[in-house]
Amino acid sequence: MQSLYLPLYLVICFSSLTVLLGLSLLALLGWSNLAVATLLFIVCWPLAALWYWLYLKIKLPLQQSVIYCQSLNEDAACFQLNPQQLPHAYQQLLQEIKQLAQPPPHRDQSLLLTLVAQQLPFPLLVFDQAETLLFANNAASHALKLPLILGSKATALGFTAQPALNHPSLIQDWQQQTIQQKNGELVFYALDLRHPLYQQQKQSQRQLIRVLSHELRNSLTPMASMTETLLSQVQLPEQQSRLVLNRIKARSQRLLTFIDQYAQLQQLPASKPEWCDLKEILDELQLTCSIPLQHTGATNCYADPYQLRQLLLNLARNAAQACQNLPDAILQVAAYCQGQQQILQVSDNGPGFANLENLFTPFYTTKANGSGIGLMLCQEIVMQHAGSIEARNLQNGGAELVIRWPLPD
Structure with missing residues (x-):
């Protein structure tokens, strides 16, 4: 100085x-x-x-x-x-x-974002408007199994640009996504679906084995015990033999019903919606249901009539089981349209749902003799119609299911 x-x-x-x-x-x-x-x-x-x-x-x-x-x-x-x-x-x-x-604040932010991107477990690459590589994290080099040199063209790295950036090494068991920024840069990333799919499959297998084991034990253990007691006697008494055989028949029918329900869930065909008479379907169900049905609102709806009948039958059975001790039990069905959505409200005046969080969990049930399949089938039918189903407990008592699915174009 x-x-x-x-x-x-x-x-x-x-x-x-x-x-x-x-x-x-x-x-x-x-x-x-x-x-x-x-x-x-x-x-x-x-x-x-x-x-x-x-x-x-x-x-x-x-x-x-x-x-x-x-x-x-x-x-x-x-x-x-x-x-x-x-x-x-x-x-x-x-x-x-x-x-x-006063250095620009984005300088430190860019450095921080670069450090974070390097630690991401999935491949992440950034290309400019000319599809020249600007950035690639370590996971990208590991997944693509090739050196990623900055300044390389996307095509030289094996990418295809139609309709968006894709790499043949990440087609199977990967979900590829490309996002275009306002400045024209392309951000490519891919998610490995193998681990979450495996965990989901493993969890489903555990639930299936647990439910099947529970159902088989509940049915076969009493059958084996009654048969062993009957065979231990020197002479088979006719009255006791008939009683044992009737119980074995009841247990067998319950087990077959469970298997049929599960098979129906797995073999549900694609829905074929059409305009159908909702009031006619409810009148048919009233003949087989033990609970009164009350219908208000629209009488026509656009849905697969067979699947809609199965959906309402399952809901009516659940409501009848929940309200079996009520002398004034009733199932109310209200149908109306809101914009481009069809809405179906099914409610009863029973005690309500015991566990809303696990209501649609596969094979979950709070009933002593339930299988946890009925509401699964209802949800699958609604999904077939590209809709949604929601459950809630009413303030004045009772339960309500709200089903929404789109109207035809």
């Missing part, structure tokens, strides 16, 4: 040397001391003015700039500087220093 004061120092030294040489020359020429002193006094005034002017123009702005830079470096707000009081060159210098002291 001392080198910045060099022009000031040179001017002071040169002017002082000039004055001393001039006075010495005058003394040699015979000037009196009074005359020399008078001349020195006269000359010092403009020199002092010159030195002060140079101090204001050079040294003072430099000192203020140094103090200002130190305050920026230390994040101190005690020193306030008015740049308008400085020369134009210093104003430009301080403006550049101030900009350097």
